[in-house]
Amino acid sequence: MIDTPSLVDQYCHGVLRTELGLGTFEARLGAQLGGSGALPAAGTTFFDTQTGFAVRRWCPPLLGLEAHCPPARYLARRRELGVAEAGRRLLRASGIAAYLVDTGLPDDLTGPAELGVTGAAEAHEIVRLEPLAEQVADTSGTVEAFLANLAEAVHGAAVHAVAFASVAGVRRGLTYTPEPPGPGEVRGAAGRWLAGRPAGGPLTDPVLLRHLLWIAVTAGRPLQLHAGNRDPAALAGFAAATAGLGTDLVLLHSYPYHRAAAHLTGVHPHVHADLGPVLAHTGARAAAVLAEVLERAPFGKLLFSSGAHGLPELHVVAANVFRAALTRVLGEWVRDGAWSRTDAQRVATMIAAGNARRVYRLA
Amino acid sequence: MIDTPSLVDQYCHGVLRTELGLGTFEARLGAQLGGSGALPAAGTTFFDTQTGFAVRRWCPPLLGLEAHCPPARYLARRRELGVAEAGRRLLRASGIAAYLVDTGLPDDLTGPAELGVTGAAEAHEIVRLEPLAEQVADTSGTVEAFLANLAEAVHGAAVHAVAFASVAGVRRGLTYTPEPPGPGEVRGAAGRWLAGRPAGGPLTDPVLLRHLLWIAVTAGRPLQLHAGNRDPAALAGFAAATAGLGTDLVLLHSYPYHRAAAHLTGVHPHVHADLGPVLAHTGARAAAVLAEVLERAPFGKLLFSSGAHGLPELHVVAANVFRAALTRVLGEWVRDGAWSRTDAQRVATMIAAGNARRVYRLA
């Protein structure tokens, strides 16, 4: 009824190049739940989740098996085909026409170019800010050099990146105040961090994280903020402080506070919300969750993504779950007379691809 | 199936008297989203929201057009009829029999009497506390005069007002403690505020706001508290501190924390919850949101409102959306055997009008 065009996946990662067994595949499903790669509780399995059931629903048929077949049978077939061929079949069946790829994960995943070739799609790079700052710290000898190189690295990345992303920024950087820190404060924080840091050590200092977010705000690319599955109240101050500066913000990972995130997109013209894990990880419930996001967000402010990492199954599940949810929710509103069919089709196209093409200035 | 009687709109504002074009009408839709009259993001429009779609669903037929016609056609027809005639047709079709009107907005809107005449309905005044205090400050020469006049103004207003409303009170006044501030503390805060205040300057001092809320608690009228789209946890202390004093509290604007607000109405006999923007701004989703509010709130504690300001379209949309949602939700529970039809009809009447008539002692 409602037709969904080719999708723009506005936030994802690459896929693994290694063959996976039952345990390594399951660990990747567990990582989607938000834990730090933990094991499942004794007597339970991460396959017994909405994501696990959604993978078993959508993926086996793409590899020639029956939907809902046991995980072991699916993984045997996947190894029989080989990781490359399985990945190609899965990604090309997803209906995703463009991938925006955050390359900042430490795992050895395919980059944008390789993901694009495998999936026969456009691909663009999202630069994650924290690893960039850590690389700059690894190669800068003094505080002055670090701060100068940091600004240069961010502005340099803006030339080829379609967006910046920050994961620790919201959680650790915006706790006390949203305003940019002063130069003296930044120098002091940088000095302390560099002095105490082992090579490769992560950036967790709140002042430096805030400084980094504000450099990105001046670099002219949309800034994706990982909301850390917390109430985006912490973000309200930063949203207000960055209003009118010309840089778009995109809120990631807002579940279960997705309604608060959607509300925030109506308050500020430059704030947008990602639908990725909000829908992709809720499987059979995605239509219900999508409907909640559509309560208060202006329809021009919502962006599809998969949020997938490691497994091409997660790109596929996100795309299928999203399309089914959109068709069901908007179709029901058309049948009720609440929306016109023309409007519903127009909004579907906006959320699936159009809004992302506008925000990231894609062709 | 479920019959909704004439509604009592327990919280709304008047309507504009000027003709509106596409841009000025759209700006009014944007104001409903919670922003400060901001423009829509470039490439988007505030018509692409649930409120925009609901206006296009319900209002064109009342002016002789087809539902979902383009906004420009609707506004042309509206100007053709003139703002007065369009307002009359819209309000009289809303099924609202009584308006409780917050007169504290700075816009030039119709007052209760004029709104009542236009809509052929009862109308009563809600006095907003902050502008009242600011007027008293404008005309009081000393701290002592200000404090005496303030108490007198609130108690004086209680003679004709049906309720008091506070917008800044919760957000700024109840952050630290819910208890009434001591006389010395109040005098100090008043002195500092009056000394630094330009004529007409807004009341934002937390001590004075808290003092003002506590004067209102003693004035014997229900007190409506704007929850500021935040978790009403901040209100829990004030609700506990005012228990048993004989003054009812009514929580406004609790979305997306409407379940927490509903829960609070079950904890304290004097706490009630407004359904206004929770339903009116969610359009096609209003039934789902209403059902959530009905999970934990005692049914005697929920009050319909439109929360409308400026556009009579918003009064109409709220009333229609509410009635459709109530009929759908309660009707489904009757069909499932979960509720009896008699109970469903009784609860519908309570929420539509009866609870408000009891709380505000209307005829």
Add this chain to the structure above:
Amino acid sequence: MIDTPSLVDQYCHGVLRTELGLGTFEARLGAQLGGSGALPAAGTTFFDTQTGFAVRRWCPPLLGLEAHCPPARYLARRRELGVAEAGRRLLRASGIAAYLVDTGLPDDLTGPAELGVTGAAEAHEIVRLEPLAEQVADTSGTVEAFLANLAEAVHGAAVHAVAFASVAGVRRGLTYTPEPPGPGEVRGAAGRWLAGRPAGGPLTDPVLLRHLLWIAVTAGRPLQLHAGNRDPAALAGFAAATAGLGTDLVLLHSYPYHRAAAHLTGVHPHVHADLGPVLAHTGARAAAVLAEVLERAPFGKLLFSSGAHGLPELHVVAANVFRAALTRVLGEWVRDGAWSRTDAQRVATMIAAGNARRVYRLA
């Protein structure tokens, strides 16, 4: 379609042994709302709630009356049968095969053995930590004796109890830090509390409550934490601090933050979530709420309970509401093809009984 086996009620209380009138029965319904036994607002009744309507739907037929008959008729019939016979009929019709009973309420309710006999079911004791500590304080002469006896009492209770429960622990004990307090800090807090405490005085000191939770963590039984209808963000630190220690945590009373609680069960292997009041008090809405919990929680981490206290009607309502909700939600997913029927039946059995039998090591 989906078959629910006999239930394990993983958190409940006993029932009253006294005959009840309309007012005393209604007060018990009001206590379910979270207030401190308050009266309903003037002009309203606690029967006009989802719990009240659910009692009237499910219980009259078990005593030979029509569903939804007036409360007065139901209570007359209940007194005619006598509290013992009515209780027997109700509990034996509930389908609950095992009760885990928190015996820490001050009311005079039936204990596990008596509840088991009345309901023809297994019964086990849950020991509530705060009253246990208060009893130890009543009988210990010195700080040293109190602290030694406290540890001994908790470890002694672990021999016969299936679990520990804490109500004040989360709300008051985990506000500042999740870590166990140091010995000097504990001794100081114990000294101050014992010195100022009247006989029977409640334990509210945050340091002692935290100390008590940590003793329980070392005692080898699952620890049930009353989340106090607040955002379980306060619990995230304690969950992280207790990871890998071998003690399971079970979050109680998380509504309306049940999605955040469910999310937390996916982050940590040892964290589980109770479905009790989340479903039992939402009546006609239980299926919708259950579906929300099933979005992000691994299915092996959710546990049915009634959370009932005082009225056997509340055990019955919880069991019926849960079974109907589970059948509806999972049945719909099977019809949509999102879940296989085999998986749905397996998950139903896990949530109804299997997960609880695993976590509490029941036969």
